[in-house]
Amino acid sequence: MQKAMVTISPETAHNLKLTSAEIANIWTNYQNDTMAICTLSSFLQHVDDPDIRSVVELSLKQSRMHIEKLEAFFTKDHLPIPVGFSEKYDLNIEAPRLFTDDFYLFYVENIGKLGAVAYTLALSNSARPDMCQYYTECLSESAQLLNKAMETMLKKGTFIRSPYIPEYKEVEFVKKESYIQGLLGGHRPLNVLDMTNIYFNLIQNQLGRTLLMGFSQVARSQQVRDYLVRGRNIADKHVEIFGSTLSKEYLPSASTWDVLPTASKIAPVSDKIMMFHVSMLNSAGIGHYGQSLGLGPRRDLGAIYVRLMMEIMAYADDGADIMIDNGWMEQPPQAVDRDKLAKG
Structure with missing residues (x-):
């Protein structure tokens, strides 16, 4: 029927x-x-x-x-x-x-x-x-x-382009397991997927480095300033890692973002907004590193993404503690606590 x-x-x-x-x-x-x-x-x-x-x-x-x-x-x-x-x-x-x-x-x-x-x-x-x-x-x-x-x-003239590769003439298929290796000994050249992920993560870290550099000068709380300086240094280190990964393969690294903040010491926005920026960039960074890990089959690159992702996660946890302590973390809507209701 x-x-x-x-x-x-x-x-x-x-x-x-x-x-x-x-x-x-x-x-x-x-x-x-x-x-x-x-x-x-x-x-x-x-x-x-x-x-x-x-x-x-x-x-x-x-x-x-x-x-x-x-x-x-x-x-x-x-x-x-x-x-x-x-x-x-x-x-x-x-x-x-x-x-x-x-x-x-x-x-x-x-x-x-x-x-x-x-x-x-x-x-x-x-x-x-x-x-x-x-x-x-x-x-x-x-x-x-x-x-x-x-x-x-x-x-x-300020747009930063990803690296170019020589013109390729034919389609190829992977023939050896060595295509995904790289932790020990030699490894294959970077492919365009690898380069795209490295380039994107490099640019995002350049954004974070400059933003946190400026915010660290003007934050009202010393605790927030110290946290922002730590984040600036992490972003700077990640920029160096991604840039050197390209350089080791004789590929041009994306131009560094060398436009520094002014010498101002007066905050244009609240410490709460500065910390929210960091939280947003941390979440995006973890997500992009995870996506890069899934799309890039070369194992040495995977090891780099895992290590950097763990560093950001630890940094993000400390930032969450600062936001909670200052009453800056608004709680998203959540499900009912059924166990609590059952206890009356």
């Missing part, structure tokens, strides 16, 4: 409760976009280059639009709006310039990459039509922002 098909009208679909994944998506996005609004607003106080100002303004405009839509989702589903970050408490609009215009552009382009990845994951984890529509729009906006940032960097 044929079963009747059940259809859900658009009106009914939009009234479905949000799943845990969808709540996680909008909760995380709210944190990220409120942080971005404060950070980008501080940038805009000191942008001289009109082309770079246009990119930063577009990024800020998108974040403000996102917050309006995210708050509407929380309200519609009768969920409390997260605290996130506030321009009133987390932004010092009168602070002098801490970073250069070129760094502002570098920041928007590379943080935009992380956003595009996050929106892709959010879309793949969404089921409710309005959620799917929202993240489809976010992906389109991210592409627009990334393209504009990249075009501007190319125009300014």
Whole structure:
């Protein structure tokens, strides 16, 4: 006997409760976009280059639009709006310039990459039509922002390209197990997948190194300053490791990001935002190292990614302790503690 098909009208679909994944998506996005609004607003106080100002303004405009839509989702589903970050408490609009215009552009382009990845994951984890529509729009906006940032960097001559390889003439298949070896003795040359992962991780660590260098000068808490200096040194070491990995294979390393922060000692944003930045970069770094580990079959590279990933995880744990001690870590929505309920 044929079963009747059940259809859900658009009106009914939009009234479905949000799943845990969808709540996680909008909760995380709210944190990220409120942080971005404060950070980008501080940038805009000191942008001289009109082309770079246009990119930063577009990024800020998108974040403000996102917050309006995210708050509407929380309200519609009768969920409390997260605290996130506030321009009133987390932004010092009168602070002098801490970073250069070129760094502002570098920041928007590379943080935009992380956003595009996050929106892709959010879309793949969404089921409710309005959620799917929202993240489809976010992906389109991210592409627009990334393209504009990249075009501007190319125009300014600041875009860092990944290494080139000689033109290859034929398709080959792996014939020996030595293709994945490399811990003992010789190893094969890096392939384009290896180079892509090394290049991406190198660039992200250059971003973290410069950002934390600037923040370590202006953080109000000595505990936070010390933590940021430690993170700066870790990022610098990882840049050196990835750069030397390319150099050992006679491949050009991506140009180092040598635009230093100013000598300002006044914080444009709160210590809470600085620590959130570090937490965000730690999470992204662990994820990228794990992905690189899965995609790169050469064992010596795998050993490097495991070692560096463990170092970031230890650093991230200490950062979480600082945020908890200062009351800066907002708790995500969680499931009910059934054991606690059962005990009355």
